[in-house]
Amino acid sequence: MTGVSDTPGPLASAHAIAAGVRAGTFRAREVLEEHLARVEALEEDVHAFNLVLADSARMAADAVDADVAAGHDLGPLAGVPVALKDNLCTRGVPTTCSSLILGSWKPPYDATVVQRLASAGAVVVGKTNLDEFAMGSSTENSAFGATRNPHDLTRVPGGSSGGSAAAVAAAFAAVALGSDTGGSIRQPASLCGVVGAKPTYGLVSRYGLIAFASSLDQIGPLARSVRDAALLLDSISGPDPADSTCLQDDPPSASARLEGGVEGLRVGLVRELAGAEGISPDVVACTRDAAEALSGLGAKVDEVSLPAAVYGLSAYYIIAPAEASSNLARYDGVRYGMRAANHGTDAADITEMYLRTRSAGFGAEVKRRIMLGTYALSAGYYDAYYGQAQRVRTLIIRDFEAAYETFDVLLAPTAPGTAFELGAKTADPLTMYLNDVCTIPSNLAGHPAISVPFGVGDDGLPVGVQVLAPALGETVMFQVAAALEAAAPPVALPSILSAGRTG
Amino acid sequence: MSAMAARISTGDVAHVARLARLELTPDELERFTEQLGAVLEHARDVEALDTEGVPPTAHPLPLVNVLRDDVVRPSLDRAEVLAAAPAVEANRFRVPRILGDAP
Numbered sequence: 001m002t003g004v005s006d007t008p009g010p011l012a013s014a015h016a017i018a019a020g021v022r023a024g025t026f027r028a029r030e031v032l033e034e035h036l037a038r039v040e041a042l043e044e045d046v047h048a049f050n051l052v053l054a055d056s057a058r059m060a061a062d063a064v065d066a067d068v069a070a071g072h073d074l075g076p077l078a079g080v081p082v083a084l085k086d087n088l089c090t091r092g093v094p095t096t097c098s099s100l101i102l103g104s105w106k107p108p109y110d111a112t113v114v115q116r117l118a119s120a121g122a123v124v125v126g127k128t129n130l131d132e133f134a135m136g137s138s139t140e141n142s143a144f145g146a147t148r149n150p151h152d153l154t155r156v157p158g159g160s161s162g163g164s165a166a167a168v169a170a171a172f173a174a175v176a177l178g179s180d181t182g183g184s185i186r187q188p189a190s191l192c193g194v195v196g197a198k199p200t201y202g203l204v205s206r207y208g209l210i211a212f213a214s215s216l217d218q219i220g221p222l223a224r225s226v227r228d229a230a231l232l233l234d235s236i237s238g239p240d241p242a243d244s245t246c247l248q249d250d251p252p253s254a255s256a257r258l259e260g261g262v263e264g265l266r267v268g269l270v271r272e273l274a275g276a277e278g279i280s281p282d283v284v285a286c287t288r289d290a291a292e293a294l295s296g297l298g299a300k301v302d303e304v305s306l307p308a309a310v311y312g313l314s315a316y317y318i319i320a321p322a323e324a325s326s327n328l329a330r331y332d333g334v335r336y337g338m339r340a341a342n343h344g345t346d347a348a349d350i351t352e353m354y355l356r357t358r359s360a361g362f363g364a365e366v367k368r369r370i371m372l373g374t375y376a377l378s379a380g381y382y383d384a385y386y387g388q389a390q391r392v393r394t395l396i397i398r399d400f401e402a403a404y405e406t407f408d409v410l411l412a413p414t415a416p417g418t419a420f421e422l423g424a425k426t427a428d429p430l431t432m433y434l435n436d437v438c439t440i441p442s443n444l445a446g447h448p449a450i451s452v453p454f455g456v457g458d459d460g461l462p463v464g465v466q467v468l469a470p471a472l473g474e475t476v477m478f479q480v481a482a483a484l485e486a487a488a489p490p491v492a493l494p495s496i497l498s499a500g501r502t503g
Numbered sequence: 504m505s506a507m508a509a510r511i512s513t514g515d516v517a518h519v520a521r522l523a524r525l526e527l528t529p530d531e532l533e534r535f536t537e538q539l540g541a542v543l544e545h546a547r548d549v550e551a552l553d554t555e556g557v558p559p560t561a562h563p564l565p566l567v568n569v570l571r572d573d574v575v576r577p578s579l580d581r582a583e584v585l586a587a588a589p590a591v592e593a594n595r596f597r598v599p600r601i602l603g604d605a606p
Contacts (some may be wrong), residue, residue: 108583201563215562244569314546325523332524334596339589347599351524359526367525371516372539374523385546390559392549397560430541446563471564 010038010497014080014174014228018121021079024068028061028079032123035081039125039172042496047147048157048167050086050096052126057081060123067121075120077235082117083173085164086127087134088219089208090114097210098142099132101331101361103338111208112243113177113219113236120235125173128163132363133328134184134212136160137435140426141365148422149192150494151461155419158188158435161222165192168222169494175223175232179209181216182316183414183439186451189222190414190464193453193491195229195481196222197254198439200471201446202247204233205240213323214245216316216443226452226482230254233474252472257479262297265480268304268407270468273438276310280417286455286463287413293454293487294411294480304403304410308395312440315396317433318376318389319444325373328366333357368429397445404470409480413438414464418457438466448474450481454488462491511540 012020012031021028036054043049064079084090087097089107096102110118117124131141139147139162147162149155150170157166161178165188168176178185180198189196197220204219211217221232237251269291274284295301332354333339340356347353362370376385403410415435425432442449448471451464467484469477492498516536520527527535581594590597 103589105587108579108587241569241571245564245566247564248569308552311549311552314549317542318546329524333589334598335584336587337589349603350599350601353599354524355526358524362525364531367527367531368535368538370523370525371519371535372542375511375515375519375539375543378519378522385543387559388549388554389546390561391554391557392552393560394557395552395554397563428541429538430545433542433545444560444563 010034010171011224012174013225014077014223014231017080017174018076018078021064021068022074028064028123029058031079032057032061032081032125035125035172038170042170043172045148045153045496046150046166046170047145048083048128048163048170048172049126050098050129050144050163051094053093053124057123057125064121064123075235076231077117078121080122080175081125081173082122083125083128083164083167083176084114085130085161085176085178087130087179087210088114088177089210090124090127093127095127095210097133098130098144099361099363099366100143101337101358105336107208109208112205112240114208116236128161128167128176130163131160132366133210133324134160134179134181135324135365135369137183137187137432138425139163139188140422141363143363146422149419150496151193152419152495154421155461156191156422158191158415158419160184161196162188164222165189165194165196168192168194168224170496175221175228177219177232177236178222179217179219180443181212182320182443183436185220185222186439186449186464186466187415187435189451191419191462193462193494194222194224195226195450195452195485196220197229197233197450198442198448199233199237199474200448202245203237203251203448203472203474205243205246207240207242211327213320214327215323216320226450226478226485227255227258229450230258230478252474254474254478256475258482260479262294262299262480262483265299265409265476266407267291267294267299267301267480268403268410269301270309270410270412271303271305272307272310273412276437278416278434278437279413280457282457283413283415283417283463287411287465290454290465290484291411294484297483297487304407306396306399306403306441308392308399309441310437311392312396312444313433313437315389315392316436316440316444317372318385319393321369321373322376322386323373325370325377328370331358331361337361365429393444396441400441400445400447400470408476409473410468412466412468414451414466418459418461418463442468447471448477450477452481452484452488453491454484456489511536511543
C-alpha cells in the first residue's frame with residue numbers, strides 16, 4: 001500500500017483518507033478528483049459503473065471539506081470515495097439492477113446503508129454494474145454490458161458484485177458495497193484480488209436493497225485491505241427499524257481485534273471444500289498455504305469435515321430461484337419501471353401487459369431462475385425440490401454447529417479457479433453455477449465469511465481464501481483475516497494501474 | 504422422490520412460463536427446457552442424503568415479531584411515487600382492462 005504524505009496516493013486506504021481529511025492534511029475534493037481522473041482514463045476499458053456520479057460526488061466532497069473547515073466532527077469515512085452496487089436504492093438517482101425492467105426508475109428513498117454512508121462522511125462515486133438482479137457469477141448477465149477484470153481485461157471480474165470488485169481493484173473508489181446471496185461479494189473479490197465480506201444474516205439492514213432471495217441476501221463491504229473492509233462494515237451494521245429481519249442487538253465490532261493475531265485459535269480446514277471436485281489444484285494449493293501460514297503464526301490448524309456442504313449448491317439453486325420467483329413478481333409494469341411499448345393502455349388486458357412487459361424487461365438468466373423457482377414451488381414438485389432443499393439446509397447448519405464446537409473459524413477456498421475468460425461459461429448455466437460451491441454454505445447457514453487474497457494461480461491471477469465464522473463471529477473472523485492478509489504473498493497491482501497509464 | 508424422476512418437458516416449461524407471466528419464443532422454450540433440465544438433474548444429487556425426520560429451514564435465524572409504536576410518521580410523497588409509474592390517471596396507477604366482457 002502506498003503511504004500517505006501530503007496528498008493521498010492512488011491506493012490510499014480508506015483509513016488514511018479519512019484521517020487526512022479530518023486532520024485537514026488534504027481535502028476530500030482532492031481525493032475525489034484523483035479518483036475521478038482514474039475513472040476518466042480507465043472506465044471505458046473496465047466498465048465498472050452503470051452510472052458515474054461526478055457532480056453529486058463533488059458536492060458531497062465539498063460539503064465534507066466545508067465541515068472540516070467549520071471545525072465540525074466528521075464521521076469515520078470522511079471524504080472516502082465509495083462505490084455502490086446498483087441494486088442499492090439511491091433517492092432521485094437511477095437504480096437499475098442492471099435490468100431493463102426498472103427502466104429509468106429513480107427510487108423515492110435511500111437505502112439505510114446509503115444513509116449511513118452519508119452520515120459517516122463517505123462520498124459516493126457511482127453505481128456499479130452487476131449481473132441482472134444479482135443473478136450470476138461473472139457480471140456478464142448485465143443489460144448494459146459486461147464488466148472486465150482490471151488484472152486482465154479479457155477476463156471476467158466475477159459476480160454478481162463484479163462492478164464493485166473491479167472499482168476497488170482499479171482504485172476508482174477506496175471501498176465499495178456489494179450484496180452476497182450465494183457468494184456475490186466474495187467470489188468477485190477473489191477474482192479481482194481484493195477483500196470481500198458477507199456479514200452474518202441480519203447484521204446489516206437491507207432496507208433499500210432490491211431483493212433477490214430474502215432468506216440469503218446480505219449487504220457487505222469490498223476493500224483493498226481487511227482493515228478497510230472492517231471499517232466499512234462497522235459503519236453500516238446495526239439495528240434498523242425499517243428492516244424487520246435486521247438483528248436488534250448491538251452488532252459485533254469487525255475492527256476490534258485486527259491486531260490480535262491467531263496464537264492459540266483453532267482453525268478448521270474444510271476437507272470437502274478444500275478438495276472438492278472442480279476446484280483447481282492451484283486454488284487448493286493456495287488454501288493449504290494459507291492454512292500453513294496460520295499454523296506458523298501459532299494457530300491450531302486441523303482438517304474438519306462438513307459432509308453436507310457440497311450439497312449446498314443443489315439446495316441453493318432450488319431455494320434462491322424459489323425466493324426470486326416470488327420477489328420478482330413485483331415487476332409488473334404497473335407502479336414503476338418499464339411497461340412494454342404500445343401496451344401502456346392498449347393491451348387487450350392486464351395479463352397481456354404483464355406478459356409483454358416481463359418478457360421484454362428480464363434477461364435470459366433472470367427468466368431461467370424465475371421459471372426454475374416457479375417450477376420448484378409448483379403443485380406436485382414442492383416437497384421433492386423445495387422441501388428437500390430446506391431439509392438439506394438444516395443438515396448444513398448442523399454440520400457447521402458441530403464444527404464450531406471444536407473450531408473458532410474455518411478455512412476454505414473462495415472460488416474454484418481464477419478469473420475466467422469473458423464468454424467462457426455463458427453457454428451453460430450449470431457450469432456458471434458451480435462457481436458458488438464454496439461460498440453458498442455460509443449463505444444457507446446465515447453465517448459470516450470473508451475472502452482474503454492469498455497468492456496467485458498458475459496464470460498469475462489472484463486467488464482468494466475464505467475465513468468462515470459462526471453467526472455474529474465477525475470479530476474473530478476479521479482477526480484471522482487480518483493475520484492471513486499480513487502473511488499473504490504481496491498482491492500485484494492490476495495491469496491497468498501498473499501500465500503507467502495514470503498517476 | 505418420485506416427482507423428480509421425469510425430466511422436465513417443453514410442456515412443463517411452457518406451463519411454468521405462463522404461471523410466471525413470461526412469454527417464450529419457440530427457440531427460448533427449447534433452450535430453457537434443456538437448461539432447466541440440467542439444473543434439476545444436478546439438484547437430484549441431494550437424493551443421496553438421508554433427510555428422514557430432518558426439519559426444513561426456511562430462514563437462517565429465528566424470526567421474532569417486530570412491532571413499533573403506533574405513531575404517525577412521514578410516508579413516501581405521492582407525487583414522487585406516481586411520477587415513477589408508467590401510466591397515471593387521476594392520481595392513480597393506470598392499467599389495461601382487468602376484467603373480461605360480461606358473458
